[in-house]
Amino acid sequence: xxxxxxxxxxxxxxxxxxxxxVGTAEAxxxxxxxxxxxxxxxxxxxxxxxxxxVVSPGGTPNPTNMARGIEILRSWGLEVxxxxxxxxxxxxxxGTDEERLADLNAALNDPGIRAVFAARGGYGTQRIxxxxxxxxxxxxxxxxxxxxxxxxLQGRLWRETGLVTFYGLMVNWSDSRTGPESAEALRQAVMxxxxxxxxxxxxxxxxxxxxxxxxxxxxxxxxxxxxSTSLGAGDVPKFDGAILFFExxxxxxxxxxxxxxxxxxxxxxxxxxxxxxxxxTNSVGGPGEWDAAAVLRDRLSDLGVPVLGGLRLGHxxxxxxxxxxxxxxxxxTAGTLTVEPGVRPR
Numbered sequence: 001x002x003x004x005x006x007x008x009x010x011x012x013x014x015x016x017x018x019x020x021x022v023g024t025a026e027a028x029x030x031x032x033x034x035x036x037x038x039x040x041x042x043x044x045x046x047x048x049x050x051x052x053x054v055v056s057p058g059g060t061p062n063p064t065n066m067a068r069g070i071e072i073l074r075s076w077g078l079e080v081x082x083x084x085x086x087x088x089x090x091x092x093x094x095g096t097d098e099e100r101l102a103d104l105n106a107a108l109n110d111p112g113i114r115a116v117f118a119a120r121g122g123y124g125t126q127r128i129x130x131x132x133x134x135x136x137x138x139x140x141x142x143x144x145x146x147x148x149x150x151x152x153l154q155g156r157l158w159r160e161t162g163l164v165t166f167y168g169l170m171v172n173w174s175d176s177r178t179g180p181e182s183a184e185a186l187r188q189a190v191m192x193x194x195x196x197x198x199x200x201x202x203x204x205x206x207x208x209x210x211x212x213x214x215x216x217x218x219x220x221x222x223x224x225x226x227x228s229t230s231l232g233a234g235d236v237p238k239f240d241g242a243i244l245f246f247e248x249x250x251x252x253x254x255x256x257x258x259x260x261x262x263x264x265x266x267x268x269x270x271x272x273x274x275x276x277x278x279x280x281t282n283s284v285g286g287p288g289e290w291d292a293a294a295v296l297r298d299r300l301s302d303l304g305v306p307v308l309g310g311l312r313l314g315h316x317x318x319x320x321x322x323x324x325x326x327x328x329x330x331x332x333t334a335g336t337l338t339v340e341p342g343v344r345p346r
Contacts, residue, residue, distance in 0.1 A: 048077025059122025151222030168321025207310030247278030247314030
């Protein structure tokens with residue numbers, strides 16, 4: 001029988017550690033601040049002519065979809081390069097662990113590369129995340145973009161360097177799922193220094209889940225499955241005082257319940273300043289059972305913090321892009337999440 005995504009992820013979680021000294025003044029600001037929080041490390045804003053590298057830390061992308069994604073990046077004036085093993089196939093992975101790791105480390109440490117875009121997610125980043133080389137990022141931060149399986153990489157980069165990354169579209173582009181608005185949201189997030197505001201979409205499955213109030217803190221999180229299967233490892237951020245963001249795809253309501261219950265039991269949900277919920281996609285329960293919104297209300301409404309559901313962030317149609325690690329303000333009553341820029345002026 002084929003392995004489920006959850007089974008593979010459970011096997012992939014592992015611990016990691018270690019840190020080295022920070023070099024530049026900008027990087028020094030990412031050192032741990034009192035109380036265990038971090039000061040964000042931001043890459044320079046992208047500009048036409050910048051070299052960007054596409055890598056596949058997890059699964060192998062579709063060549064046709066990749067061509068479309070590369071076309072979009074090039075239309076912004078970016079010079080797009082591909083990692084050596086982007087299209088390699090090794091089981092359900094884009095190459096062996098060593099091949100995928102080599103491509104990722106090269107992209108993160110090449111001084112000429114200004115951004116690293118994930119080709120796609122799938123599964124596999126947890127298998128290599130404990131061995132990534134972050135030394136180049138500390139000296140010379142760069143934009144990192146991805147979502148889903150890339151949550152593991154984003155959490156590790158935050159833990160090790162305080163780097164602000166972008167939870168947004170990957171290069172394996174689907175025009176039927178992500179159209180011009182999605183592309184423009186990604187461009188604005190990485191090629192301008194404007195703050196990002198996401199407004200609750202009543203059509204989203206989690207939109208009925210609202211606990212009124214306002215809160216602020218660093219926006220941290222990603223795909224709920226990746227958070228759950230990495231607890232105790234080196235790629236899960238410290239969520240104390242943070243705005244926890246999560247989304248997921250193809251998880252039944254009871255599975256979402258189990259993961260949120262896990263976060264409650266280990267104390268994560270007792271320490272956050274607020275919760276924002278992205279796209280809960282293809283969550284189907286049995287007849288007469290709770291749907292996803294009912295589970296979310298049951299597990300989150302008694303935390304004593306603002307909760308805002310229904311943001312177009314994740315695996316669903318019309319996906320938008322948001323910086324992870326930047327300071328965010330949630331206004332659940334108004335239905336808005338506002339996040340400080342994820343890049344700094346050049």
